[in-house]
Amino acid sequence: MKKIVFFNNKYINSKNAFISYEDRGFQFADSIYEVIAFINNNFIDLDFHLRRLRRSLKLIDIKYSFNKKNLQKIFKKLIKINKNKKGLIYLQISRGVQPRNHSYNKNLKPTIIIYTIKKNLNENLDKLSGKKAITYPDLRWKRRDIKSVSLLPNVLAAKAASKKSAYEAILIDNDFVTEGTASNIWIVKKNKLITHPANTDILKGITRQSIVKIIKKEKLVLSEKKIKKSELFIADEVFLTSSSSFVTPIVKIDNKLINKGRIGKITYNLAKIYNSKFQ
Secondary structure (H helix, E strand, O other): OOOEEEEOOEEEEHHHOOOOOOEHHHHHOOEEEEEEEEEOOEEOOHHHHHHHHHHHHHHOOOOOOOOHHHHHHHHHHHHHHHOOOEEEEEEEEEOOEOOOOOOOOOOOOOEEEEEEEEOOOHHHHOOOOOEEEEEEEOOOOOOOOOOEOOOHHHHHHHHHHHHOOOOEEEEEEOOEEEEEOOOEEEEEEOOEEEEOOOOOOOOOOHHHHHHHHHHHHOOOEEEEOOEEHHHHHOOOEEEEEEOOOEEEEEEEEOOEEOHHHOOOHHHHHHHHHHHHHHO
16 A cells, blocks of 8 residues: 655655655754654644644744644545554754855755654553663763754664663663653652753653653652662652654663663553543
8 A cells, every 4th residue: 555645745556655865864963853743633733732832833944934734634544544553753854955165055945844643642651661772871971952853863772772672761871860762751759750951952742741741740749850870779769752653661770770671650640640531
């Protein structure tokens, strides 16, 4: 069955979705993206995603206007055409095409691609399972708050995790935890939830924002502060959050068990509350 994608304002066969060799997203990673989970046309945390998309476009000076209603129409049409009931929407916008030059022209026409990815989200919703992680040096640039496609350090870290049969690599910068290759990292210590502050050192994750709201609603204790690498190994609980894996318990880091390899109570309860929005 052929796959249809939305490419530069047209619905076309994915096999015909070619970008120019001079597209700045291809040559310079001069591009931003978003990944949005969906179940039966319910787009999870859509407003958060669109807010971050606008912010990323503004911060790197890409001129592209959109509105929620029109994007939803595109998403729903792709879901219908491709017969996807659940999965992920991938949206990427590059600055556009021009002869290779580090400096960019001001009036470029952005390249836009939107497509669906089939994913069995029930794996994350029906049964929580504890995962293994490794620690790995954070080699990224200093504006990690921008959701750029410049992901080479993440790719290398993720491959290092894969080689050790780990689910995620927890990135370490000057002996402090920043985030995962595709997730935000949380620890629980003495019933206090701790995660890195939302500054330029990390991406302000969408699921992270939802979990912060839940924590406040449930009147739990939250501390947004830097976490030392050593604190990971003495935490009562560790979990990660992301738009594609939701709330995922981490029960082993660098071959050291967390909470004796068991999923913690706070992690379990947060996952249960968050997952209820998918019902």
